[in-house]
Amino acid sequence: MADKLTFYTNPMSRGRIIRWMLEEVGQPYETVILGYGASMKGPEYLAINPMGKVPAIKHGNAVVTEGAAICAYLADVFPQANLAPANNDERARYYRWMFFAAGPIEAAANAKAMGWEAPADKQGMLGFGSMAHVLDALEFALKDTPYIAGDRFTAADVYFGSHIMWGTQFGTLEKRTVFEPYMARLHNRPAAVRARDIDDAIIAEQQKQQQQ
Structure with missing residues (x-):
């Protein structure tokens, strides 16, 4: 277009x-x-x-x-x-886990960052239930697949994977063994490296201007 x-x-x-x-x-x-x-x-x-x-x-x-x-x-x-899957099985996983990241993962991570924890009898009122439920779901999602929708990288990995990488980096998500190879595959993608370099360069320039 x-x-x-x-x-x-x-x-x-x-x-x-x-x-x-x-x-x-x-x-x-x-x-x-x-x-x-x-x-x-x-x-x-x-x-x-x-x-x-x-x-x-x-x-x-x-x-x-x-x-x-x-x-x-x-x-x-x-x-x-080629960042969206064509077949229905992969498309289902693609939507499921991308929007799981937008809902339960983000809500649970934010609650932890704010020091909020719902009592056990109130967890059913929350979309994410508890952090333990979210982490178990993440482990379930990644245990038998190289990427979240299947055998190839998709846009869902950009969004879902970013939440896992940020969460484990800043301590809002517990590090689990199954996350490590997945995060490594994403972190080393050429586009991911370029994007980090661009934003880091902008931050460095902003800091330089503030010091002048």
Whole structure:
């Protein structure tokens, strides 16, 4: 598609996930860096995302927010990147675990980061139940497969895998043996390396400017 692709982000945000996804897609895109505060909450960006949060993309006239939705959208509109599975069994796993990351994994990790833990008799009210339930589900999802949807890498690995890598790095998810080979496969992908290098370079430049 010839429509212009614009990426709204901050290099110290969940936008790093979408940067990786864009590098996997391989299409040209423009980056708009937003600072926390005035620019992210200003009227120009609120017209893109009324939540005043990143990431977001604009593709032609289409606006997509929310990390999982952006990953799924990009995989669909750029099928030549081969990032969405074609057969139903893999497609089912693709959607299941991508949106499991957007729901239970993120909610459980945030609850832990905030020091919240529901009493046992209230866990049924929560979509994630408990952190133990989430970790057991993650282990179940990865125990017999190299990638989350099957034998090949998909957009679901970008989103699902990012949550596991960040969670284990920052201590909101317990490290389990089954995670290690999976994270290594993702971490070393050329697109993942490029994305990290781009965002890290932006952070370094911002820090340099602040010191001047």
